Amino acid sequence: MNIGPFVLPNSLFVAPMAGVTDRPFRQLCREFGAGYAVSEMVTSRRDLWSSLKTSRRANHEGEPGPIAVQIAGTDAPMMAEAAAYNIDRGAQIIDINMGCPAKKVCNKWAGSALMQDEPLALEIVEAVVAACAPRGVPVTLKMRTGWCDARRNAVQLARGAEAAGVQMITVHGRTREQGYKGQAEYDTIAAVKAAVRVPVVANGDIDSPQKAREVLAATGADALMIGRAAQGQPWIFREIVHFLATGEPLAPPLVAEVRRALLAHLQDHYALYGEYTGVRSARKHIGWYVRELPGGDAFRSRMLTLEDGAAQLSAVADYFDGLGDVMDRLPVRQTAASTHRDEALLENAE
16 A cells, blocks of 8 residues: 555554544554554644644654644645645645534534535645645545535545545545434445545444455445544454454454553653643543443543542553453454444544
8 A cells, every 4th residue: 555655554544533643542553553544633724833732733753654644724825834834844644634524623614514615625635735746745635425415526526636636535434414423335435436546545434344344345445544443442453454364353452451552552642741631631542442341431430530640540550450350351342333422522522
C-alpha cells in the first residue's frame, strides 16, 4: 500500500476522531498493528493555531512516519495556508476533512457539509493540492457517501478530487444525515472504487476481523480504516492482520499485556496533556477498555472520583491485577452492538 512516495506496512488505518486519535492513541494503535494513522482534525483558522488544543493536535514528537494531518475548513486559501503551516511542523501527508458529521463542524459548513457544495469542495481540494505538490506532500480526502440519502454524490466528488490531484480517498459508508446511526452501506464505496484509479479506503462499522474480510470483498477497497472499534481494543488491528493472512482468529490479548499497554498509554497521555487535563480526558479511554469486563461499570464510576494521575494509575493497575486473578485473557469482544455509540458521544469526546 502506497500513499505518494510512502510505502505502508499494511492496509489497516486508524481513523481520525476528534478527542480520541491524539498522538498517544495513534502510537498505541501502531504498536498493535495499524499501518497508518491520521491525526485529529486541525482547524484552518489561523487565529486558533496558537491555542493549546491545536498545539496538542499538531504534536508528533516521537511518532513514526509518515505523519498525516487532517485539516478542516471552508475557505480554499485558508485551507491551503493551513496545509503549508502543518507541513512546516512535520506533516508528510495532508488529509482534507469532508467526512465529519458533528453538528458543531457542519453548522460552520465544514466537514461533510462541504459535500453539499461540490464547486467549493473541489476548489478547496485544488488549493490544498497546489500548496502541497511543490513540497512533495501527498493530499488525501476523507468523505461520506453524501449529505443525505437523496444526494449520494461520493462518486462525482471522488472523480473531481482525483482529477485535482488527490492521491487517496477514504469513504465512510454513511451519509451526513445518518451520523453514526443505522448501518454503513458499502455499495457506494464499491462504486467509488470502480470510478477512480487512486487507492480507495473503506470506513464504517468494521468492528471484527470477519467484518473486515466482508467489507474488502464487498467494496474491492485497497485498505480499511478503523475508528470506533479501536476504542478500548487497539489490538483489533493485529487481529485483522492475522485473520486476513491466515483465515484463523487470533486469541484475545493476555490481561497482563492489556494492563501494561493501558498504563503506558496513560503515562503518555498525561505527558501530552498535563496531569489535570490528562486525568480527566483519560477517563473515556479507561471506560472503553473496561466497558465489557467484569466489574467494568462500577470501575468506570469510580474513575470519576479520582483526580490525580498516581491514583488513576494505581486504580487501573489494581483493577487489572484483580482481573488477572480470574482470567488469563480478555473475553472475546462483542461486535456491532459494542461499537455503535451514539453521535453525541463522539461530538462531545473532548
